[in-house]
Amino acid sequence: MHDVVIVGAGPVGLLLACELGLAGCSVLVLEKESEQGSPWRTQPLGMRGLFGFSIGAFYRRGLLDAIVDASSFPDGRDVRPQPDGPSPPRAVGHFAGMVLDPANVDMADLPFRLPSPSPDFTMISLQAVESLLSERAAELGVDIRHGVTVDAVEQDEDRVVVSAGEAGFEARWGVGCDGGRSAVRRLAGFDFDGTDPEFTGYTVVGTLADPAKLRPGFNLTPTGMYIRMAGDGHIAMLDFDGGAFDRSRQPTRDHLQTVLRRVSGTDVTLNDVRLASTFTDRAKQATTYRQGRVLLAGDAAHIHSPLGGQGLNTGIGDAVNLGWKLAATVRGHAPDGLLDTYSQERHPIGAQVLDWSRAQVSIMRPDRHAQAIQGVVRDLLGTRDGTTYVFEKVSGSSVRYDLGSAHPLVGRNAPNFRFDDGTCLGELMRDGLGVILDFSADGRLSGPAAAWRSRLCHVAGAPADDLGLGAVLVRPDGTVAWADDHDFSADEFERAASRWFGRP
Incomplete structure (x- = not known):
C-alpha cells in the first residue's frame, strides 16, 4: 500500500508527487492519458504564463535553471532578471483584454521584495513542465502509471481505494489532481458550486x-x-x-x-x-478541498476562465501548500489540524481567483453598460497604481495567508535573503525542510533550533539586507510562519515552531 495515490499527471499532480517524494513518502500517480505529447500541451496551444510566485516554488527546489531553459518567448527575450534589482517585470499580462505596460509597475511599492534570480514571468509549455517534473519524480522514486482511467473512489478510516476497472490501488491518502472534469471530485462526493458561463x-x-x-x-x-x-x-x-x-x-x-x-x-x-x-468562463469551486482522506488540488478544486493566466499558477500554489503538510501527516509528526490548514488557506485564494476572472468577464460584455465601465477601468489601468495593483494580483505578490499574526510579513512568501557567502534562502530549501533564519548577533536560536533539526534548517548570521528583522521562520512552501524584530525571544520561536512542525 502506498502512502499517497495521486490521480492526474499534469503539472499540479506531478509537483505534488515531487514534494511528497522529497519527504520520503511512497507515491503512486495515475494518469488516464496513455502518453505525453498532445498538441494541446505543446507550443503554441500548450503555452502558459508562469508568474513569480510559481517560479519561486521551482527555484526553491533547484529547478529554476530547468524552467528558464525550457521557457520560450516569441521575441527571444531573456527571462532572467537583472542581478541588481529591483527591475520592472518582463510582462504584466492583461486585464479583460487590456494589455498593461510593465514599465508602469512600481517595484518600490511591492512588499518585502529582495533581488532574486527567479524571474517575475515566463512562458513555458505544459509539456515542458510535465517532462521536467516527471523526470524529477522518477528520481525521487515516484511510481507514475499512464493509461489508467479511474472509475471508483472509496475510503474508510484508514485508507483510500482508487479503482480502474478490475484494478484497485490502495493508499493511506488520495488526491485528485485530474482537472476541471475531475473524476475524483465526482466519485468522492465533493460539492462543486459556482456560476454558469457567459461566453x-x-x-x-x-x-x-x-x-x-x-x-x-x-x-x-x-x-x-x-x-x-x-x-x-x-x-x-x-x-x-x-x-x-x-x-x-x-x-x-x-x-x-x-x-x-x-x-x-x-x-x-x-x-x-x-x-x-x-x-x-464557467467558474466553480469545491466547497472544501478535503473529504476525509481524499483531497483536491488544481483544476479539480477550482475552474474558471483562462483570462489572466491564473489556472496553472493557482494549482502550483495548491501543490506546494499541500505537499509538506500531507507529508508531515504521513510521517506522523504533524501537529493537530495541520492538514486542515490546506483548505483553510487555499480555498480563499481560489475564491479570489474566480472573482478575478468574473470581474474581467463582467466588463467585457457586449453591452453599453459594461463598455462604459470598461472605459473607466482602462483609464485606471493606464496609471502606475493601476498597473502595480494588477501585477500584485497576477504575480502572487499580494498572496497572504491569515496565520493569526499582525506582523506584516507573516503569511507572505518569504523574501530571498542573501548571506555573505552568496547563499540565498531559495537555495537553502532544496531538501524541502523549513528554515530558521537567525539574524541576532548572539545566535540565540542555536539551542532551540537543534530540537527540530530533522525538520528545520537553521541558518545564523546577518544577511545583506535583514529588512529590519531579527529572526524569520519559513515553512517548506516558502511562507513566513513567524517573524520578529531584533528584540525577539526564543520562547516566541518555539511556540511558532511547535504550531507548524509539531513537537521536537
Whole structure:
C-alpha cells in the first residue's frame, strides 16, 4: 500500500508527487492519458504564463535553471532578471483584454521584495513542465502509471481505494489532481458550486487568407475579443453566447469564421483549420478541498476562465501548500489540524481567483453598460497604481495567508535573503525542510533550533539586507510562519515552531 495515490499527471499532480517524494513518502500517480505529447500541451496551444510566485516554488527546489531553459518567448527575450534589482517585470499580462505596460509597475511599492534570480514571468509549455517534473519524480522514486482511467473512489478510516476497472490501488491518502472534469471530485462526493458561463471561447490553429485584417495581440471589441498570436497561426476568440456552443458540437471552419468575423468586425477569411477547441468562463469551486482522506488540488478544486493566466499558477500554489503538510501527516509528526490548514488557506485564494476572472468577464460584455465601465477601468489601468495593483494580483505578490499574526510579513512568501557567502534562502530549501533564519548577533536560536533539526534548517548570521528583522521562520512552501524584530525571544520561536512542525 502506498502512502499517497495521486490521480492526474499534469503539472499540479506531478509537483505534488515531487514534494511528497522529497519527504520520503511512497507515491503512486495515475494518469488516464496513455502518453505525453498532445498538441494541446505543446507550443503554441500548450503555452502558459508562469508568474513569480510559481517560479519561486521551482527555484526553491533547484529547478529554476530547468524552467528558464525550457521557457520560450516569441521575441527571444531573456527571462532572467537583472542581478541588481529591483527591475520592472518582463510582462504584466492583461486585464479583460487590456494589455498593461510593465514599465508602469512600481517595484518600490511591492512588499518585502529582495533581488532574486527567479524571474517575475515566463512562458513555458505544459509539456515542458510535465517532462521536467516527471523526470524529477522518477528520481525521487515516484511510481507514475499512464493509461489508467479511474472509475471508483472509496475510503474508510484508514485508507483510500482508487479503482480502474478490475484494478484497485490502495493508499493511506488520495488526491485528485485530474482537472476541471475531475473524476475524483465526482466519485468522492465533493460539492462543486459556482456560476454558469457567459461566453464560448475558441482556440484555433489554422491559416488566414488575409491576416493583415486582424491586429496582432489582444483586441477587445464591442462584440467580444480576439487574440492573434504573431507568426504561428494561433487565434483565440470570445463569443458572448452564454456558453451555448461549448461541448455541444465540433467547431467547423464555417462556424469559426462566422464567429471570428463577428467579434473582429472584419470580413477576414479563415482558409483552413488544423486544430480547434472550445472553453468557457464557467467558474466553480469545491466547497472544501478535503473529504476525509481524499483531497483536491488544481483544476479539480477550482475552474474558471483562462483570462489572466491564473489556472496553472493557482494549482502550483495548491501543490506546494499541500505537499509538506500531507507529508508531515504521513510521517506522523504533524501537529493537530495541520492538514486542515490546506483548505483553510487555499480555498480563499481560489475564491479570489474566480472573482478575478468574473470581474474581467463582467466588463467585457457586449453591452453599453459594461463598455462604459470598461472605459473607466482602462483609464485606471493606464496609471502606475493601476498597473502595480494588477501585477500584485497576477504575480502572487499580494498572496497572504491569515496565520493569526499582525506582523506584516507573516503569511507572505518569504523574501530571498542573501548571506555573505552568496547563499540565498531559495537555495537553502532544496531538501524541502523549513528554515530558521537567525539574524541576532548572539545566535540565540542555536539551542532551540537543534530540537527540530530533522525538520528545520537553521541558518545564523546577518544577511545583506535583514529588512529590519531579527529572526524569520519559513515553512517548506516558502511562507513566513513567524517573524520578529531584533528584540525577539526564543520562547516566541518555539511556540511558532511547535504550531507548524509539531513537537521536537
